[in-house]
Amino acid sequence: MRIIKRKWVYTVVALLTIFLCINGSLALVEDDCRICHTTGLVDVHHLLFEEGYSCLDCHDFTNISLGNARDCLICHTNPGEIDHGINCTHCHLEGGGLTVPNWNGPILTRSGFFNSVHKNITGDFNSSNYSDINMVCWGCHYKEELSRTQPPQRHPLSPRNCSNMDCHNVKQSIYNEPMIYEHFKDVDEIDENVSTAVNCPECHVNSIINPQKNIVLSNTSLVSHYGSTDDLINTTSCIYCHLDLDNAQDWGNAPDPTDNVSTLSDEEWEETLYVGDKWDLSNRYFLIFQDLTVKGDSAHLQLYLNDLLLEDIVLHEGTNYIYEEEFIDSDNNQVDCIVLDLDLISVFSGMNNTNFVTLKAHYWKRIHPENNDSTCWACHMDNYVIEKKRYVVLDEDEDNEIIYYVEVLLDFSEKDTPDQKILSPEDFVLKEGYNQTMQLGGGFELMVNEVDIDGKQASLTLTKNGSVVEEYISHEGDYIEYEEDLSFNGHDIDDVVVVRAKLDSVFNGISYDAAIITDVKVISELYGIEDDEILGGYNTSQLHIDDTFSIGGTPDTFHVPLLNEGLDGGSDCVYCHEISNGFNISAVNAVHSRLGGHDKLNANAISNEDLISDINKACWACHGDGTDPGRHPPDYLYPKQCEDCHVALMDPNFNAVDISDEVHGQVEDCSRCHAADYPGLHVINMFEPLTPYIININVTSEEIDKAQYLTTSFTAIAGWNMKVRSMEYFIDIEGQPGDGISLESVDGIFDEQVEDAQFSVNVSELEPGEHIIIIHSMERDNKWGPITTAEFSIESDSIISEHLGHSLLGLSILVLLACIIFWRRSKPTLSVLNVLILTSIIVLVTTGSGCLSFSDETDQIRTEQEDNEDIVNNEDRTDQITTLSEGIGHDRECTFCHSELGHIPECTQCHGLIHGNSLPDCKKCHDAHGPLNFTGSQSYENNCGICHIKQLNEFNENPGRHADLKCDYCHLKHRQIEICINCHEPHGTDLTYHDCINCHPAHMPQQIDYPDDVDSEDCGYCHEEVSISLQSGHTLHNTLECTYCHTVHALIPDCNDCHAPHTSNQTYEDCVVCHDAHDPVVMELPTTGTWRDTCAACHKQIDDELQESETKHDDLGCIYCHPKHAYLPTCDSCHGLPHKEIHESYTECKMCHVYSHAVKDILFSK
Structure with missing residues (x-):
């Protein structure tokens, strides 16, 4: 045990000796032992260091080429710190003072780092002082923001990372780096806005200064040390990435928003639905809440796409439902996608059937039909405006x-x-x-x-x-x-x-x-x-x-705060879609035009927000259901068509005029006539033709049963492809529409655009004198057309006059006989006899002259027909048409054609194939007994040009809306000519059909051609500004008719045709530089050019003075001093007061410089 302890002591002493030798000194403090003898940061372990142990036995050195443990001590004098730790550049910058150890890892190139966007984030960069550059390194590699000049205590290991939101977003550091607000990967953690699929370095690595090193640790490190703004993406174009596959792959695989397959929105939507309510889920998906269970804990919902039921859903409170479907994407790959992620949050079942549910959902992001940047900014920028x-x-x-x-x-x-x-x-x-x-x-x-x-x-x-x-x-x-x-x-x-x-x-x-x-x-x-x-x-x-x-305006970058995931429209449609706002997206002239006939459409709808214009409510009607949509209605790209409201009478149809039983309502392509913005259909042309109108009025008289009758026949024509619904007439006094004497059509039913009628009036019951027949007809909805009148007169009562005539004749004969008898028997005096004879002669002469007798039938009633200026008389046109050889009708005997009973001859036996082989069946168009009563045939409609060659050529040579129509579009019956104002609004309220065709040939109306005597007032309807200028002018021009100069429409004559030019080389273009063609005395001089010769033509004396003056004035053009005709400048406007003292005595320049154009000719007036 003692031996082991002794070895341990020797080992420690040996290590201390090594450190002392290398570093000169080593002072241990209380916790120094823990540096080596711990398994963590606190606990001391009892590992014994044997002799020969070195740093490399414990520490990884994969990225370092080391000779021995002494190399470690270059930096690690104190194993717990880095000696000279502030000098990052010693090891990590090309040319740093410390060349050992030899890093295989990140050594920054000077050319790369010194030109990078991060080179001066702390404001301390100094390329000649490496110590200052160290402070730049601390900006990213030292997170503690105690002081910009405070060096790190030890080698930093975890630098700031923009992908982890350490900088540039959410919270700004003390270095005030530029902040980004949108369009980065994790932005949806702080707001449901525009997130990306990849982190910042994946895009920014495409714009770096060449590091000239093959080994890099990561894209984050590469962008942090070599990032630049030189090769960044086009930061104002969304479609650069989102609609260009190559760019998308280079810049983070941006999704294609126009693909038919979408992804779930980052935003979670919440909605409360009552039974029967509909929830639109974008892309034409919607939910309908059908019912609750009796217990009130589950809801029955139905998921639709358009009108197709996709699934019945029964959800319990607190449960989740996911709808997934297979799709074929734009690359023709089959993919499984979640369309709807739905949660039933709560259920309420109350009394009186008050049942509702609260739902939360993530549903598909909108699939975009748009493909330009302007539409992106309009929806994806808050409060987007054009002005920046x-x-x-x-x-x-x-x-x-x-x-x-x-x-x-x-x-x-x-x-x-x-x-x-x-x-x-x-x-x-x-x-x-x-x-x-x-x-x-x-x-x-x-x-x-x-x-x-x-x-x-x-x-x-x-x-x-x-x-x-x-x-x-x-x-x-x-x-x-x-x-x-x-x-x-x-x-x-x-x-x-x-x-x-x-x-x-x-x-x-x-x-x-x-x-x-x-x-x-x-x-x-x-x-x-x-x-x-x-x-x-x-x-x-x-x-x-x-x-x-x-x-406002174009975004500076994709990181501005105004970007959002998409507004999906709003209630104020015209904010974006009004053409004058200039958003460069689908737009119409809505505010100014008021959408024409849809001006008051849906006008009573209630808005939930302030609108630029109430015309928005008309938008809601066609692109939605008429209520305030709050955003783009689900079917806004599929608006109602005209026939939905006017024919199919969909609910709601906003009180649209019902034309479901009219031929007019069955015609396709309403926009051809009713779109003022053709081929669009937003600005609606509303036609108010004077229909139905009366033509071909004919009045005749006849005696029936000893009574005199007046018979009137006429034709009524309704608006284009509409039906005449009623007719009536009045005698002498026009009453209220509908109060007249009702008439029936000749065929007994009102079912066509053109109807004929006839009626008779017993004039024996009328007082002698002038009388008027008043006729008009009616279309649907009690729309009565203009009245047409025919005048007639009754000179005396027919019965009284006849009896009186006979009585007077008998009386005169009796008087004569009485005179003769009286003379023979009484022998009267001569004077009495003379009186009797004279009286008899007077009676006889008076009676014989017819003054007291009833006149002949044709004399008893005089009728007059009055043509309405606005009506075309078809009979007049009929007279101009060459008839067939057999005349108006087949007026031969029946047996001429029907030689025997039951025999029906072929037309071609007499007439041949008069229209050629392409029209062999005569009966399709002609009535056999009245061949000029042409009925027409839709099957032959395209063959009209066989007879009407001129009209067909006009169509072919003048393409336009008329040329795109079939003949029977205007000519429902043969020879029927539709009145122009049935379809077209006249230029002026007093213009008639005849005025229209005066300028516009029917089959090529854009080729304007007018007679020499056309009234200038008619020209003024279209050329209003010119007309006003001409009428207010002060020359002979305003006494001439327009056709005097413009013999052909759009012809601009040469002024020199009537007026001599100021100089011989002047052309028309020179004239109009100064003179207004319609008021030539009002002159506007050009702002460029000299035009001196032109001025000299009238002002020759002045020009001669100027040329002889030998002054700088002679080098100037006339308009330099006279920018307006007859304008006289003051000298001081150019010269100031150069002779200040002289001016005290001579207050005006012209007192010395008498001649303005020869200023050197000085004359003193004192």
């Missing part, structure tokens, strides 16, 4: 925990930001003498007063809100700066440069001198906000002096 604003932190108040910041209003250095590039070009040219100013924002404007060409300098003025704040005389290359003291709630920051710009160069041009301004930067007033607040999604406690951050 950038801010800079100027100061911090650590005591009061407030940061102070400003908005960057203008910064020409933002070259990589597209919207800044457009708004802020690199160079801005300000022309001298044009009073041209540069709007800088914040009320600031910069103006060039004068350019000194010889001295390469310029005079500039800076104003704020219209007041001069600074004037500068700057040379080329100089910067101008304007400082202000900024203040916010008592916190002052003095002498802040709020405007900075560089006079890059000056320019001496032929027509103008200019200053070129570059490197402009302007900031706003000062703002303040407390720490630990949210500012545009940023945590203000993590923003520090000189930090910049942006709100």
Whole structure:
């Protein structure tokens, strides 16, 4: 036992001797023994060191090439610490002072580390001082944040790891490293937002400075020591990774959101459902809560996809249900995927059948049909707006925990930001003498007063809100700066440069001198906000002096706080989908157009939030069920079609007009006519044609049973493919629609767009004089068309006049006989006889002249037909059509065709195949006994061009909506011509069909052709601005008709056709530079070019003076001094007051320089 103890003592003494020899001295303290003689950190073990034991017997040295234990002692003078521990660079940096041991592991290359993004995280980097670089190492390798200058007590083993959220997220270190808020692997642990499948180094290892070492410990180590921002991913493009397979593989295998297979959302959704309620689960999956068990502990649910029942589910309270399904993904692989993870949290069964359940679920993320970045940002950025604003932190108040910041209003250095590039070009040219100013924002404007060409300098003025704040005389290359003291709630920051710009160069041009301004930067007033607040999604406690951050617009990186997992739309549809908002996603002109005919659709719906416009409610009707959806409705990509509401009458159909029993309702492709945004169908064209209308009115008279009757026949035409539903007429006085004398159609049923009717009126019962027949017809829903009238007159009562005529004739004969008898028997005096004879003659003449007798039938009633301007008279058109050789009808004897009983001849026996072999069956279109009563045939519809060659050629040569239609789309019957305004809204309320075809040929309406006498007012319906300019003009142009100059539509005549040019070489293009074509005396001079010859054409004397003046003025273009016609500048606008003392006596320049264009010809007026 003693021997063993003695050996133990010898061993300890030997080891101590070795240490003393190597290190000079060794002082043991109380716990030094524990360094070697423990199995843990506290317990002392009793292992005896034999002679010859060394460090290498216990310690791993795989990464070190050691000769013997003495090599260990280079660092480990004290086995519990690292001697010179602060000098990390001795061992771990290329060229470090300690070359032994020879590491096989991480030695940093100077070229790599010295250019890495982490080289100066503590602010102490100094490439010439290795001791300073050590402090940079401590930033990552020493987690205790006691002091930036406090060295570690021993060799650190566990550096910070961004993947473990040790830095850059959640909590900021004392080094104020940039914080990332979104799009990293474990972000869903702090918020349900945009997480990734891999850790930070897996992406950032693609952007490193070449380490020139083959051995690295990990991607984390590689990125930490050699990471850069040189080759990072395109940080503003989502589709760069998510829709490009090659990029996705390089940058963390980003999932394809357009794939038909999705994954469960990171967010857990909760919903309370009453019996019968529906819960939309995205991607057209939904749940319906059907019922509770009697005990009230289980619920019956049904899972649907579209209208397909996938599964009946019975869940007990507190249990879980998973729905899994097999899919074929985009790579044609069969995969098993969980679509729904559902938990029944609680069940409530109350009285009066008040039963509901509370469910929680993870369901599939939305499958995206979109494939551009703009749509990504619209949904995946909180409060996304087009306008981007950038801010800079100027100061911090650590005591009061407030940061102070400003908005960057203008910064020409933002070259990589597209919207800044457009708004802020690199160079801005300000022309001298044009009073041209540069709007800088914040009320600031910069103006060039004068350019000194010889001295390469310029005079500039800076104003704020219209007041001069600074004037500068700057040379080329100089910067101008304007400082202000900024203040916010008592916190002052003095002498802040709020405007900075560089006079890059000056320019001496032929027509103008200019200053070129570059490197402009302007900031706003000062703002303040407390720490630990949210500012545009940023945590203000993590923003520090000189930090910049942006709100709105294109995201700066994928790590900005505004990113989210996806908003999935919202109630305010037009916030994103209004075309004027410029989101560059699927959009319509909703707010301005009010969606046309859907303006009031669903207007009474209740909104749960404030909306930009109530037109959103119309969106909810077509893309949802009419209620506030709160997010994208499940079927928003599959909106209702026109026929769903107007024909199928789906519930709800929002009181849509029912046209289910109209031919109009069976036609496909409603958008062809009803879409103002064709081929879309958002802005609805509402047609209000004057239908049904009356044509072909014909009035005749006849005597029936000794009574005189007036017979009226007419045709009524309803709107396109609609039915005439009723007809009525009035005599003399128009009553309320529906109160007239009702009529039946000739065929006894109202079932077509075109209906004929006839009625007779017993005029014997009417008073003599002028009378009017008033006719109109009705479509569905009591829509009565315009009235059509026919006038007739009754000159006297027919029966009374006839009896009176006969009576007077008999009376005259009796009087004559009485005169003769009286004369023979009484021998009257001559005077009495003369009276009797004269009376008889008067009676006879009066009766014989017909004045007292009833006139002939055609004279008794006079009828007039009145053509309505808005109606096309089909009979007029019929007269223009060449008839077949046999005339209007087969007016021959029956036996001509039917030579024997039962014989039905073939048409071709007489007529041959008049339309060719392609149309052999005449009876499909023609009535046998009235062949020109053309019935038409849909089977022959495509053969109309056999006869109507001209119209077919017009279609083929002029593609458009009309050319895409079949003939019977407009011509329901042969020779029926549809009125243009049945489909098209007229340019003006007083325009008629005849006005339409005046300009628009029916089969090629876009080829506008008009007669010479077309009214200029008609042109003004489309060319309103030009019409106003012409009418308000002050020249002979406004006395001419449009067709005087524009003989053909869109023809722009050459001014020189009527007007002599100012100079011989002038063209039309030269004329319109100054003159407005429709009001030529209003002149706008160009802002560039000399145009001196043009001016000299009228101002020759002045030009001669200028050429002879031998002054610099002669080198300038006229518009340099006269930017507007007849504008006279003041001398001091360019020259100031060069002769200040002289001006005291001669207050006006022209008192000496009498001739403005020959200023050297000085005359003294005193």
